[in-house]
Amino acid sequence: MSKHRCYIQGSAAISAQPTFDGDFFSAPLTTTSANNLVAMEPDYKAFIPPNSLRRMSRMLKMGLTTALKAVQNSGQPSPDVIITGTGKGSLSDTEKFIRDIEAYKESALNPTPFIQSTYNSVNGLIALQQKSTGYNNTFVHRGFSFENALLDSLLQLAEGNVQRTLTGAFEEMTAEHFYIKSRIGFWKEATIGNAALFEHNTPGSISGEGSTFFLLGNDKTPHAEAVITGMKMLYKPSAEALNKALPQFLQKHDIQPGDIDLVITGRNGDINTDHYYRVLFSAHCPHTPEVPFKQLCGEHDTAGAFAVWLAAQILKRRALPAILQPYVSHLPKTFRRVLIYNHFIGEQHTFFLLERV
Amino acid sequence: MEALKLKLKEQIIEALNLQDTKPEDIDDNAPLFGEGLGLDSIDSLELMVLLERQYGIKVEDPREGRKILASVQSMAEFIQSKQPA
Amino acid sequence: MAERVFITGMGLITAIGDNVMENLRSLRLQQHGMGHTRHINTIHKEVLPVAEVRHSTAQLAAIAGVPTVQGYTRTTLLGLIAMKEALQSAGLTETDTPSAGFINASTVGGMCDTEKVYFDIIDPEQHGEFLDYIDTLDCADCTQRIADETGIGAHIATISTACSSSANALMYGARLIKHGQLDIAICGGTEALTRFTINGFNSLKNIDKRHCKPFDLDRNGLNLGEGAAYLVLESESQVKRRGAKVLAELSGYCNANEAFHPTAPSPEGDGAYAAMKNALAMSGRTIADVQYVNVHGTATLNNDASEGKALLRLFGDKVPMFSSTKPFTGHTLAAAGGIEAIFSVLAIREQMVFPNLNFSDKMEEVDVTPETRLLEQFPVRNVLSNSFGFGGNNASLVISKYE
Numbered sequence: 001m002s003k004h005r006c007y008i009q010g011s012a013a014i015s016a017q018p019t020f021d022g023d024f025f026s027a028p029l030t031t032t033s034a035n036n037l038v039a040m041e042p043d044y045k046a047f048i049p050p051n052s053l054r055r056m057s058r059m060l061k062m063g064l065t066t067a068l069k070a071v072q073n074s075g076q077p078s079p080d081v082i083i084t085g086t087g088k089g090s091l092s093d094t095e096k097f098i099r100d101i102e103a104y105k106e107s108a109l110n111p112t113p114f115i116q117s118t119y120n121s122v123n124g125l126i127a128l129q130q131k132s133t134g135y136n137n138t139f140v141h142r143g144f145s146f147e148n149a150l151l152d153s154l155l156q157l158a159e160g161n162v163q164r165t166l167t168g169a170f171e172e173m174t175a176e177h178f179y180i181k182s183r184i185g186f187w188k189e190a191t192i193g194n195a196a197l198f199e200h201n202t203p204g205s206i207s208g209e210g211s212t213f214f215l216l217g218n219d220k221t222p223h224a225e226a227v228i229t230g231m232k233m234l235y236k237p238s239a240e241a242l243n244k245a246l247p248q249f250l251q252k253h254d255i256q257p258g259d260i261d262l263v264i265t266g267r268n269g270d271i272n273t274d275h276y277y278r279v280l281f282s283a284h285c286p287h288t289p290e291v292p293f294k295q296l297c298g299e300h301d302t303a304g305a306f307a308v309w310l311a312a313q314i315l316k317r318r319a320l321p322a323i324l325q326p327y328v329s330h331l332p333k334t335f336r337r338v339l340i341y342n343h344f345i346g347e348q349h350t351f352f353l354l355e356r357v
Numbered sequence: 358m359e360a361l362k363l364k365l366k367e368q369i370i371e372a373l374n375l376q377d378t379k380p381e382d383i384d385d386n387a388p389l390f391g392e393g394l395g396l397d398s399i400d401s402l403e404l405m406v407l408l409e410r411q412y413g414i415k416v417e418d419p420r421e422g423r424k425i426l427a428s429v430q431s432m433a434e435f436i437q438s439k440q441p442a
Numbered sequence: 443m444a445e446r447v448f449i450t451g452m453g454l455i456t457a458i459g460d461n462v463m464e465n466l467r468s469l470r471l472q473q474h475g476m477g478h479t480r481h482i483n484t485i486h487k488e489v490l491p492v493a494e495v496r497h498s499t500a501q502l503a504a505i506a507g508v509p510t511v512q513g514y515t516r517t518t519l520l521g522l523i524a525m526k527e528a529l530q531s532a533g534l535t536e537t538d539t540p541s542a543g544f545i546n547a548s549t550v551g552g553m554c555d556t557e558k559v560y561f562d563i564i565d566p567e568q569h570g571e572f573l574d575y576i577d578t579l580d581c582a583d584c585t586q587r588i589a590d591e592t593g594i595g596a597h598i599a600t601i602s603t604a605c606s607s608s609a610n611a612l613m614y615g616a617r618l619i620k621h622g623q624l625d626i627a628i629c630g631g632t633e634a635l636t637r638f639t640i641n642g643f644n645s646l647k648n649i650d651k652r653h654c655k656p657f658d659l660d661r662n663g664l665n666l667g668e669g670a671a672y673l674v675l676e677s678e679s680q681v682k683r684r685g686a687k688v689l690a691e692l693s694g695y696c697n698a699n700e701a702f703h704p705t706a707p708s709p710e711g712d713g714a715y716a717a718m719k720n721a722l723a724m725s726g727r728t729i730a731d732v733q734y735v736n737v738h739g740t741a742t743l744n745n746d747a748s749e750g751k752a753l754l755r756l757f758g759d760k761v762p763m764f765s766s767t768k769p770f771t772g773h774t775l776a777a778a779g780g781i782e783a784i785f786s787v788l789a790i791r792e793q794m795v796f797p798n799l800n801f802s803d804k805m806e807e808v809d810v811t812p813e814t815r816l817l818e819q820f821p822v823r824n825v826l827s828n829s830f831g832f833g834g835n836n837a838s839l840v841i842s843k844y845e
Contacts, residue, residue: 051395054374082699088580089602098560101641106485108409111402114642115705115832118549119581119602124833127699133716136699136835137610140548140581141600148599152614155621176564183563184576235589235598347586348598398706402647419647419743 004158006228007357008214009221010074012066013309014039015210015297016194017323020069024313029295029323033193035206036178037298048129055112056125059090062211063122063170068129070213071166075223078130079166079215083137083152084123085145087301091174093117122170134162143344145169146212146305147233154228157218168213169302178207186299186345188269197269197295205268208298212305214312220357226312229253230353237349242276246284246341249351257285261332262314264307266342267292268299273346280341288339289328296323304342308352311338315356362433369429372407373400385430393428401426408432414439444620446693448844450686451532451628451674452784453524456771457493457667460505461527466788469796472816474770476653476665481516483558484637490649492635493667493772495520499555508591513574515552516668518584520777521632524670525588528628532674532686536593543597543624545615546585547607547631549776552578554634584632597624602776604831605738606697607631608671609779609839613695615675625680630780632670639775640666646705648742654773656739656766657746657812659803664740667772671780673787690787693824693842694725700834706744711752713836714738718756718826725840731824732762732840734795736782738828739766739812740773745830750808763813763820765798779829779837786825786841795820 013019016037018027032038039062044053047065056064063084071078088094093116100109115121120138127136135156139148146169153165181187188204197206216228232249234242250257263285265277281290297306314320318335325331340352366380369389373396387393390401401419404426408414414436416422425435454461457475458468468475475493482494495502502519503511506526514522529535534542556563556579559572577583585600597618601611608631615627643649643666650663673692681688698720700713707713722729738749753761767785774781789795798812823843830836 050377054376055399087582097638097642098557101637102561104410106637106641106644108406108415109641109645110406111399111642111645114638114645115399117642118604118832120604120831120833120835121704123603124699124704124835127701127834128704131701133699133701133713135697136603136833137601137614137697138603139599140602141585141598142580142582144582144599148614151623152617155617155623158621179566180563180576183573233597235595397703399704402645405647406645417647422647 004154006154006157006216007220008225008228008312009076009217010070010215010223011213011225011309011312012069012073013210013212013306014041014062014066015306016040016208017296025317025319025321029195031193031195035187035191036173037194037206037208039210057090057093057116059092059170059172060116060122060125064125064129066211067126067166067168067213070215071130073223074215074221076164076215076221078132079164080134080162081156081165082123082126082132083149083165083167085139085149085169085302086119087140087142087145087171089119090116090121091172091177095174095176126166142301143304143348144233146302147231147350150231153216157216164215164217166213167216169305170211171209171300171302173207173209194295200269201271203270203272205270205294205299208300208303210297210306212309224357226315227355227357229355232351234349236347242280242349243283246280246351253353257288260285260288260337260339261334262338263288263290264311264338264340265290265292266294266303266307268294276343276346277341289330289332291324291327301344304350307340307342311340311354314338315354358433358437361436362429365429365433368407368411372403383429386428389426389428412436445677445679446691447616447619447675448678448681448688449673449690449692449787450676450681450688451528452689452787453527453531454671454781454784455495455520455523456669456774456781457495458770462784469770470816472797474799475772479635482635482637484640486640486644489651490640490644491653491665493665494635495668512571513578514587515555515578515584516634517548517552517554517632518587520634520668520670521584521588522591524672525592528672528674529592534674539593540595542594542626542628543615543618544585544589544594545599545601545611545627545629547601547611547776548581548584549602549604549607549633550636550638551581552583553636553638557636557638594628603835604833605775605778606829606831606835606837607776607779609829609837610697612673612692612779612783612839613697613837616692616695619675619677625677627675628672629675630672631776633668633775633777635666635668650741653800654741654769655800656741656768656798657750657805657810658801659805661741661743661746663742664773667774669771669774669777669781671777671784673780673783688844690790691842691844692839694721694840695838696720696724697837700836702834705832707748707830709748711748711755713834714749714752714828714830715755717836717838718752718828721838721840725842727824727840729757729760732826733822734789734825735762735764736786736825736827737764737766738830739768741768747805747807749828750805750810753810754808761810763795765796765813767796769799782827783839783841786827789822789825790841790843793820793822794818795822
């Protein structure tokens with residue numbers, strides 16, 4: 001798939017920022033004083049019939065709605081293929097079922113939380129709503145969940161047997177799971193909020209959640225937003241392997257560091273893992289403007305999907321959103337090509353390369 | 358019987374989260390599944406949970422369940438038949 | 443021309459054996475693995491039969507060669523045992539694994555162990571060794587521990603599509619190979635029994651209190667099982683380079699969605715039909731070339747009727763021999779597709795058809811009869827293996843004799 005060009009024909013994102021139906025490019029940063037960025041949920045009734053809505057938990061509504069909006073935004077027919085990624089699926093359903101088992105002593109249990117805790121339940125619902133009877137898959141691998149979903153999509157588009165794939169990611173954070181992760185140091189000990197994410201040189205980050213979907217295809221359609229030209233996943237790479245991988249990745253796509261107009265990084269304020277970004281870019285593209293994104297959406301397994309969405313919007317608008325401008329000393333001269341580098345807790349590392357249409 | 362049916366309707370609305378439905382909207386004899394309220398097989402499982410939790414009646418066989426859960430009337434009759442007079 | 447994908451190794455642990463050879467022996471002796479759980483604390487212990495791997499988690503750690511159990515869930519350990527056998531059977535060593543990929547499948551990750559300590563985990567007053575299990579609940583934990591123990595590093599993924607998960611893992615691995623992303627992909631799934639899934643399927647009222655009776659008129663649900671299975675997939679060119687011994691070819695596969703209902707299959711078996719038909723078309727084989735179908739055959743009312751219809755639609759009056767091996771192993775959810783893919787390879791290698799246990803009377807609604815005898819010296823060249831899951835997720839694989 002080295003030379004394959006995959007068009008983002010439409011997209012949608014629900015996040016802690018007004019990305020779903022607000023004016024994200026001019027909006028100020030939506031802040032939280034807690035270490036937990038909560039998604040801004042739209043009115044689901046506009047997307048899902050009431051009889052379907054009544055049983056759905058929050059994650060299902062969020063995932064399904066984002067998926068439907070992405071298809072809508074593309075102006076294209078239903079997708080042939082649906083592939084998603086989620087690190088944790090519907091946590092609130094999983095937690096509810098565990099609690100019900102205990103509370104009702106394993107008898108007379110409602111099946112709904114069990115069904116919805118299944119990681120591919122969102123996918124099944126999207127297929128049902130879109131009447132998509134093709135390939136349907138769900139990847140559940142932390143920082144490689146969305147990434148494998150995207151790779152699977154890119155490969156299938158390159159095969160040429162499918163026209164359009166719907167590819168996305170969804171993640172939710174619950175109070176219970178936030179506490180669980182706090183017990184193993186995922187979050188900053190001091191409550192700092194997202195506006196000050198990079199001002200504390202301490203371990204941990206702040207949590208987030210959200211849902212991001214893309215309608216991908218081989219053709220340049222009227223609403224096409226950007227082109228995904230490459231991606232590379234690296235599992236627990238050594239410093240040396242990582243240092244070699246970036247120039248190899250660029251070379252494989254016939255570009256020089258100078259061809260990159262903007263770098264988007266997954267910096268999350270964690271002093272234990274932010275060095276990866278610093279080391280890599282100071283070595284390979286020290287002069288390229290760089291912006292972080294996790295102050296917008298929080299850290300979560302599928303934050304990489306939000307970064308791809310952000311890059312696509314920047315390339316489409318050929319502008320940097322106001323809330324990101326303070327991070328660069330000079331604005332990029334052109335918006336032709338964006339490189340994303342994100343890793344999740346230092347284990348799953350990914351490069352994405354996007355170009356303007 | 359009438360009191361039981363009203364109670365049952367309220368419980369059904371709550372258990373299945375039928376937000377815009379009121380007890381008086383549900384006809385005693387209207388089919389709960391398919392045409393009527395538009396419920397499906399997962400709702401039928403939820404209603405069996407309702408019977409077990411609220412009335413202490415266990416429905417083991419899903420085929421039997423379908424008959425019992427046909428309408429509010431049939432549910433109420435079933436409940437009454439299981440309760441000591 | 444995309445590369446052909448070959449199966450060059452396999453490893454397996456189920457209730458009927460700790461490795462491939464033991465599983466084959468049990469299949470031959472028609473010894474099933476159903477019983478009552480010894481390792482799960484549940485009120486259904488004496489009521490709902492399960493196909494449990496007999497070893498305790500500590501014993502599994504010893505078999506897997508892990509010095510301490512701490513942090514290793516039963517899911518991980520089952521997977522590690524199967525992975526080590528798969529690598530050994532393919533003749534892959536530590537020098538090969540860094541360039542291999544691992545596509546794993548799991549439905550509930552480390553739930554088997556985390557559910558035992560979950561209320562301690564969320565209780566700020568509680569501290570102790572259980573904290574080692576705090577990050578093992580998700581599906582990626584087992585995958586990474588297995589990869590890290592065996593040095594696999596080139597690509598890593600975990601798939602979760604309920605009961606079709608590991609069939610989808612095999613498909614994705616094959617796709618990565620065909621596109622030249624990987625030369626070697628080790629694919630399959632691991633699943634440990636949990637109180638969570640036992641209660642989940644019980645809440646759906648589709649667990650039989652008796653030993654399950656796939657395709658039988660009197661069937662009344664599934665029995666859960668546990669286990670792990672991995673197959674080593676290699677590109678044709680890699681097989682030549684390495685001089686690897688080929689066990690079989692993964693010649694076709696398809697995943698199709700029903701878009702019908704969150705959990706139930708369509709009455710006419712639309713997804714099952716599409717998956718089988720397209721997998722067969724990809725393999726370049728015709729319906730006449732299939733000697734055996736290892737059906738999904740969970741013994742739930744809906745699945746078997748729907749899958750039976752799909753068989754009739756695809757094969758007409760020439761339905762090949764078919765059987766569900768779930769009465770032997772239980773329904774192992776995310777591991778089922780992998781386990782049954784290995785049974786399909788065995789059917790070809792050993793020239794055998796495995797019996798569908800516990801069958802006596804044909805279903806009313808569909809005129810199909812599974813094979814109930816153990817057939818030996820039966821010429822099996824192509825096997826269709828079905829795995830269908832919640833969310834309308836239907837996967838079929840075609841496994842063919844290497845020639």
